[in-house]
Amino acid sequence: MTVVLMGIPAVRSGRPAREGRPDTPLLVDKFGRVARDLRVSITEKCSLRCTYCMPEEGLPAIPVEELLSAEEIVRLVALSVRELGVREVRFTGGEPLMRRDLERIVAGCHAAVPEIPLAMTTNGVGLEHRAAALARAGLHRVNVSLDTVDRTGFTRLTRRDRLGSVLAGIRAAQREGLAPVKVNAVLMRETLSGAADLLQWCLDEGCELRFIEEMPLDADHEWARANMITAAELLDALGTRFTLTEAGRPDPAAPAENWLVDGGPARVGIIASVTRTFCSDCDRTRLTADGRIRSCLFSDQEYDVRALLRAGAGDDEIADLWRGAMWNKWAGHGIDAEGFVPPERTMGAIGG
Secondary structure (H helix, E strand, O other): OOEEOOOOOOEEOOOOOOOOOOOOOOEEOOOOOEEOEEEEEOOOOOOOOOOOOOOOOOOOOOOHHHOOOHHHHHHHHHHHHHHHOOOEEEEEOOOHHHOOOHHHHHHHHHHHOOOOOEEEEEOOOOHHHOHHHHHHHOOOEEEEEOOOOOHHHHHHHHOOOOHHHHHHHHHHHHHOOOOOOEEEEEOOOOOHHHHHHHHHHHHHHOOEEEEEOOOOOOOOOOOOHHHOOOHHHHHHHHOOOOOEEEEEOOOOOOOOEEEEEOOOOOEEEEEOOOOOOOHHHOOEEEEOOOOEEEOOOOOOOEEEHHHHHHOOOOHHHHHHHHHHHHHOOOOOOOOOOOOOOOOOOOHHHHOO
C-alpha cells in the first residue's frame, strides 16, 4: 500500500486489507459493527467561524475541480444504498448551504433513493431563504448548530453577528415540515451559564436540543481535556432550573442519551463523546467533500473514491473499496489513550 502525501491526511492508494472479512455486501468492520448511516460533506466553506471548529480566516479552499460534483454525490449515495446497506444519509459541510447546487444534490438523491430519509446539518445562516426549496427537493429534516441564544455570546463564539438569521432559519425549517428540528450545542466553558436559557428557548420553539461534549477537532488545536465541560457538569447546571429524569438511549447506535425535562414529554439529549463514549455501537461511514472515504472522525486513513469515479470505475469496484475501508475501522477514537494525536483534518474539513 502506497502513502500519497496530499497536504491533508495521508490518502491510501491501492486496496485496503480485507483478510478475515465475511462475505457480505454490508459495511461491516472487524468489531462486528455495520455502518448504515452515511455522512456526506459537500463543502469546506462556512459562513461562520466557530472557535471550536474553524480558524478565523476559514479553512484552505478546495479547488472546485477537486470537489465531488452533484452528479458524483448522487451516484455515490445511490450506490451506498443499493449495494452497501446504507439506510440514512446526512449532508454536512463546512456549511452545506454554501453549495449553490444543494437543492440539485438533494433532489437527485431523493429521486435515486426515495425510500431513504435525507437530513442536513447546518448552522442555519440563510436557511430561512431556502427551507421551502429544500423541502420540495426531498429533504426530510435538519439539525441546526446553535450554542447560545445570547447575541453577544453568539457573536464572540462564531466571530459573526448572525444569531437572528439562525433563529429565523430554525423557524422556517419548522414551518416547512423539516422536522423534528434538532438543535446541536457544543458544550463550552463560556456558554455553560446560558445552557438553561438555550434549553428553555428550544422547549418554547418545539425543537429537540442535544448538547455535545467538545472534541479535539478544532482548527486552532486549543482543546484540552482539563478545560472541557463534561456531561456531568451540564446536568448540574441544567438541574438548577429543570428536573431531569434519565431516559436512556433507545437506539444503541444513536449518540445522544436522553433526559426527560420536568417529567416529559419534552426531552434533552446529551452526546458525551468524550466521557461516555459510544464507539462500540457506531454505525457511521463518511465521504469528505473532496471524495475520500473515511471510516471514523478520528482516523486519518482515507481512501480516494473520487479518483476511481473519474477513472471510469464501475459500481462494483467502488463498492469493493468502500467495504475494505470500513472493514479496517478503528475500535474507538482513543481520546483517553496515552499519546493520543488528533486527526489532521478538523471537524469543518471532515463533516459533522
